[in-house]
Amino acid sequence: MSVQERKERERASRERLIVATARELAEQQGWDAVTTRRLAERIEYSQPVLYSHFRGKREIIGAVALEGAAEMAAALRAATSGADGRRSRVAALAHAYLEFAERNPAVYDALFQLDGGLAFAREDTPEPLKDAFAALLETLGEVAGEGVHPALFTELFWSALHGLATLTRAGRLLPEGAGQRLDLLVERLAVL
Amino acid sequence: MSVQERKERERASRERLIVATARELAEQQGWDAVTTRRLAERIEYSQPVLYSHFRGKREIIGAVALEGAAEMAAALRAATSGADGRRSRVAALAHAYLEFAERNPAVYDALFQLDGGLAFAREDTPEPLKDAFAALLETLGEVAGEGVHPALFTELFWSALHGLATLTRAGRLLPEGAGQRLDLLVERLAVL
DNA sequence: TCGATTGTCTAGCAGTGCTAGAATCGATCC
DNA sequence: GGATCGATTCTAGCACTGCTAGACAATCGA
Known part of the structure; x- marks a missing residue:
């Protein structure tokens, strides 16, 4: 069960990273600049990853x-x-x-x-x-x-x-x- | 000069049509639905016409x-x-x-x-x-x-x-x- | 009637949110 | 240790956005 727990921790951590990055980007350049592509690039994952955490923007x-x-x-x-x-x-x-x-x-x-x-x-x-x-x-x-x-x-x-x-x-x-x-x-x- | 005056009247009239249509569309379906294509279609002109009246959306x-x-x-x-x-x-x-x-x-x-x-x-x-x-x-x-x-x-x-x-x-x-x-x-x- | 000018349109750019299906990774089992 | 198989991630693409260059057509004055 430990493997699965670690995966869940990593997933949760990445989700926090997404939220924090979105917030940072929005504060820096406004919400219009928070595009899925830019956000994905900043967290160093591809766009579809965002959709495995959230339904959408x-x-x-x-x-x-x-x-x-x-x-x-x-x-x-x-x-x-x-x-x-x-x-x-x-x-x-x-x-x-x-x-x-x-x-x-x-x-x-x-x-x-x-x-x-x-x-x-x-x-x-x-x-x-x-x-x-x-x-x-x-x-x-x-x-x-x-x-x-x-x-x-x-x-x-x-x-x-x-x-x-x-x-x-x-x-x-x-x-x-x-x-x-x-x-x-x-x-x-x-x-x- | 009458020809030019007529043209200016027609231009002004079309501009009013654009504004009225944009407003109508926005009230009906929200500003997100007011796209340049939809707006152009409703006034029965092509998109670039909008840009001869206004700098942009x-x-x-x-x-x-x-x-x-x-x-x-x-x-x-x-x-x-x-x-x-x-x-x-x-x-x-x-x-x-x-x-x-x-x-x-x-x-x-x-x-x-x-x-x-x-x-x-x-x-x-x-x-x-x-x-x-x-x-x-x-x-x-x-x-x-x-x-x-x-x-x-x-x-x-x-x-x-x-x-x-x-x-x-x-x-x-x-x-x-x-x-x-x-x-x-x-x-x-x-x-x- | 012709030439020039004005006006309009077609076609296309780079960007958007979002997704299907291919590719790859990694945990598990022999 | 190596093969298998499922979960994960990516590539590529959809339909849409605002906006524009350049081709085309209509209209005007001579």
Whole structure:
């Protein structure tokens, strides 16, 4: 049985290599540059190997998204755990969210813009995605205000952050006002 | 000179046909289905004709976006003009924005998600885009609150709307809570 | 009616995601 | 150790993409 175990380890290792390489390539040159040929060349295998791990390019994007979701959840929790008081926790969360989006644009796209074939806001939503939302909820639920459902408030706050992140990166908003917009968002939306 | 004028009219007419067909096709089957071949076939010309009007597919998307921006501005103004009082004007604006996004997903994508080669938030931004933002500003500037720059407030409110629109359509948010999220947004963000 | 110019089309490029079937590798058994 | 056979990987190719060079035809002015 040891031979088979080794093979499975090697397979899993190669799968991680594919995901990591796709992510790296996407961060370097954008998702358009992540073609099956280029990806195959970088991992030093032929194209069809990719299809023995994933159904297609979409699933590779989905794998990067899941990896990113876990990282984002960790980043958000790290940011809020170091802050005292509701106001600074919310501000730290919002700041960490936008920073993650800015530093990992390709991962952010895989998560929220591209089609990675993932199910959202459902029973069968993958755990990392649920957990990333949970990380938002932990902090934002505290400031939803009287009679407002914490999850609903979190969705709204998240939408605003998402709008800021995407419009800024797409050149629809100038980066100059980013700080002020963020302050205003926290001040107005949250009940502190 | 009449001959040349007729030719120019015909050319302009064909250009409108291209844009209208691209939009129609995108709304019916998504932007992925808008290929140069399919588009050429629908307008009953060969592919190269498209390139005598536009530099490439990107510019066609941009043309659809400009058309959409004008329509959106009109829709927003129509919605707010029929409402009395700040609160109902803002609510009507927000509702009209999300409705436009939902009813014209392809146009909305061309405007805010895809690369149509357009300049945003700049001096040389095309007039229709400036005007669409102006339409938002007219209503939202009234409720920015003391000491808050109207344009900055408008950008934030717009970001929230954009986040709601895109996350909902991408399946990241369930449509059920849409009404409540919108109410909460207006109530919290605007100073009424 | 002729020549020139304009406009349009056919055919083709290099690239894409994905797959069938050939070739090769490696674990197992005698 | 060498043959066998199954799993794995590769080569080659499909139909498609955006885009363009160069051949062709229609239209205009003289």
